[in-house]
Amino acid sequence: MTELHLWLRHEVRSTERRTPIVPSDALRLVANGVTVTVEESPQRIFPVEEYEKAGCRVAKAGSWVSAPGDAVIVGLKELPDEPSELTHRHVFFGHAYKRQPGAAGLLRRFAAGGGALYDVEYLVDEDGRRLAALGFWAGYLGAALAVLQHRGRLAAPLVPTAKEELDERLRSGDEQFSALVIGALGRSGRGACEAFRAAGVEPTRWDLAETRELDRPALLAHDVMVNAVLATSPIPPFLRDEDLDDPARRLRTLCDVTCDVGSPLNVLPVYDRTTDWTDPARRLREKPPLDLIAIDNLPSLLPRESSTDFSAALLPQLLAFGTGDAWVRCLGRFHQACREAGIEEGEFRRD
Template identity: 75%
Template sequence: MTELHLWLRHETRTTERRTPVVPSDARRLVDAGVTLTVEDSPQRVFPTEAYERVGCGVAEAGSWVSAPPDAVVVGLKELPDAPAELTHQHLYFGHAYKRQPGAEPLLRRFLAGGGALLDLEYLVDDEGRRLVAFGYWAGYLGAALAVLQHRGALKAPLRPTSKEELDAELTGSAGELSALVIGALGRSGRGARAALGVAGVEPTRWDLAETRDLDRAALLEHELMVNTVLTTRPIPPFLTDKDLDGPSRRLRTLCDVTCDVGSPFNVLPVYDATTDWTRPVRRLRERPALDLIAIDNLPSLLPLEASVDFSAALLPQLLEFGGAGPWGRCLDRFHQACRELGLEEGESYEV
């Protein structure tokens, strides 16, 4: 691996407490010859001093804008609106390749500055399988919050917690519950099933076979549904407004883990805005009641567990950064997205 300078940025979203690189893995990167600069961040689950102790440099929050040109900026969630020109390579979840709101302006910023988005959602192996994801914990928390809401035990605003504390809340809630997990065999689906198991619920499990010819009447017979399906191609929606207004609906609590709102590939086009930690639940229908949970950074509610797992998966990829493998595919996907929006005419950029 050529000399690599990683710049771990502070997350501007106040509810984002995760980190893509934990201190123990930062030590392994430094020992491998990587220069790692860590921005100070009061909300990050690990204190800045923990990174300093393993050999990382420390910088002020937001100083990535003036980082050396060859630094690779690493984060998780959205960038601030400035600067208008992005000159670095950025590793994070950009949510810009499926015509989501704000996608075109973001990609224009990269092209204007000569930088590149290496979207972690598209870091895949030779078979197209994702190499890093927070899916398990997103599913776990989505199902947990849905159960607590359904049983009248969800407290707002939400706050970060530990798995032990969350599991105690789940086992302390009571009541029979008919639940459905769609995408049950994937990472998020496995997490959702695990949380439901802690709550004493054995869910119905649907995956590809059941969604090819989806039985909406059977779906609506469940009291609680957790959607963990994220698709990159148009498929028939799982629910429509007409379904929610039907007279036979038993569905009362809906959690959309994927939060693909605004995308033409959204499988649940029955809402137009996500919920958040302050107001985690939105009432979609009054008679009979139907509540929605759609929080797009669920794993940050378990920041320690989520960060440790994610960092362990990302570390080997960072140790092999560059080349024509997974990172090369990330870069190709960036250029493809730009071309699809008519923003690029064959520019090249090497990782």
């Protein structure tokens, strides 16, 4: 069996401070015979020296493009626009299987180079449950930002912090309001509910039972709403443009944790672009006001906590890379997405 070589790449997004492999888990990988190369990164929450101490090799940022062909490139968020041909196997969140903007282009880059995408979102067990996810922290931060925005205390630009500092800010306000979490039983939903409780607010919790026949007036009667539902098949939208203009609307702050904008499966088709750290809240309506928060890398605001949890879940999967059934399913989902995008198997130079 060929020795596994994992290559931890630098994230090109300047606000991305998380990592899918923390130094303590890199040490365990090395101890199990895995070669780990770590790119230098000025923003990663863990300095490269900690990886060196764990026995990892160090490489320059962006050098994965010339990594050995058998190296598995590991990251979190989007790849740079170049190279146009992707020759390696990549592990990251590709956001390319639901016809999102740019999805077909990314898949064709893999087809052109003969590489493969192992999308972590589709690294699941036999029952379809995700094996490594950042959902809890995405939900926690989504609700936390919604609380701060609703109380007029959300400062821009956003900066990474520690959970203790964030919780202190949530506890410091005493304004009461009604809050709704949709998808409350999932990872993100549980995180959102926890943040609301930290702010002294007990949210209404909706999940599958409450959304099969949506009570839209009840939804609009809440002051704050957090959507934590990532749809995998078409369902009626939770909010429509006409709902935002409903004179009975009490809703003032909306946070979409899933940020599925551009996808035909988007359950909140009332906005066409995400927000970011520089401008975290966008006004959707003026009278009465309605503000949207839709940031697609929320857990990076708590980079140490979210990285540590994610890495712990991903570690046993990485130790079984290429052999476990979950990776076989993951690769199969990639090829299915390529076929759905009109990319024929013959376009690939190799599997």
